[in-house]
Amino acid sequence: MASFNKVILVGNLTRDPEVRYIPSGSAVADIGLAVNRTWFDKQSNSRKEEVTFVDITLWGRTAEIAGEYLAKGRSVLIEGHLKMDTWQDKETGKNRSKLKVVGDQMTMLGGRGEGGAPGGGRPAASSAQASADAFYDSPPSSDQGGASEQGGGDVPF
Numbered sequence: 001m002a003s004f005n006k007v008i009l010v011g012n013l014t015r016d017p018e019v020r021y022i023p024s025g026s027a028v029a030d031i032g033l034a035v036n037r038t039w040f041d042k043q044s045n046s047r048k049e050e051v052t053f054v055d056i057t058l059w060g061r062t063a064e065i066a067g068e069y070l071a072k073g074r075s076v077l078i079e080g081h082l083k084m085d086t087w088q089d090k091e092t093g094k095n096r097s098k099l100k101v102v103g104d105q106m107t108m109l110g111g112r113g114e115g116g117a118p119g120g121g122r123p124a125a126s127s128a129q130a131s132a133d134a135f136y137d138s139p140p141s142s143d144q145g146g147a148s149e150q151g152g153g154d155v156p157f
Helices: 060-069 127-137
Strands: 007-013 018-021 027-041 046-059 075-088 095-108
Touching (some): 007 046, 018 060, 027 075, 046 075, 060 095
Parallel strands (some): 046 095
Antiparallel strands (some): 007 027, 007 075, 018 027, 075 095
16 A cells, blocks of 8 residues: 655744653654635625645754754745644543654745744844854855755755
């Protein structure tokens, strides 16, 4: 039996990333994403919109980057896979479950001024920030790993 588990989402963060470290030292970030879908309803002759809220878990360096550069409201593209989270409710003792996305890749969308981070979306200066500034402030060239082919100013991660 064939199987395929791939999710591609583009949306806006509903909250600032929550980064933590597990005992092995790996970073884990939990983010919430609001994904909009619009369509035209012929019966009511109007445009309709629905929002879906998705919980996403990022691991490793991707989680650290999300914690440094992402903020509530920022647009992001996530590629990942679905995972069923199961646990036992401490209050009722009932088994609970939730379908969530584990992000394998993340691409920040929009300009660096988007989002709700202090200073107009720019976190405090760091070596990673200096690299990001160099990427955003310089014109596209072949030595930037083909970034100009992937959306012109977006930083692929």
